[in-house]
Amino acid sequence: MNNAVIAALMSAFICPGSGHFYLKRYNMGTLISCISLSGLVYLLYQAVERAQAISDRILSGEIPLDFNIIYQHITQAPPGDNGLWINVATFAFIAAWVVGVIDAYRLGKQLDKQQAS
Numbered sequence: 001m002n003n004a005v006i007a008a009l010m011s012a013f014i015c016p017g018s019g020h021f022y023l024k025r026y027n028m029g030t031l032i033s034c035i036s037l038s039g040l041v042y043l044l045y046q047a048v049e050r051a052q053a054i055s056d057r058i059l060s061g062e063i064p065l066d067f068n069i070i071y072q073h074i075t076q077a078p079p080g081d082n083g084l085w086i087n088v089a090t091f092a093f094i095a096a097w098v099v100g101v102i103d104a105y106r107l108g109k110q111l112d113k114q115q116a117s
Helices: 003-013 018-020 026-060 067-076 080-117
Strands: none
Touching: 003 018, 003 067, 003 080, 018 080, 026 067, 026 080
16 A cells, blocks of 8 residues: 555544654644544533533433433533534534545655655
């Protein structure tokens, strides 16, 4: 396999930015990894916080132990500006992942051309 395919697959399946590390582009790899992983950490933090709040309400008896009612509470839009920030974090995570894969492939192609000539 050539460098372009290996770098793109690493960025796609291991971690965004790992293909850049493979190509020895450490600054760009670090940037892409930080952006995508910070978005992922924020999303996980919000999910755990929301699950904790709902479980506390179930344990206190405020929400009955009924699947349909719990499902309604889970699928409600987050209050306040949380919905906006969740969308921003989701977009940052997905955009960094896609840009990481495409850029790793592009840089790998350039490296393959340099090595061939």
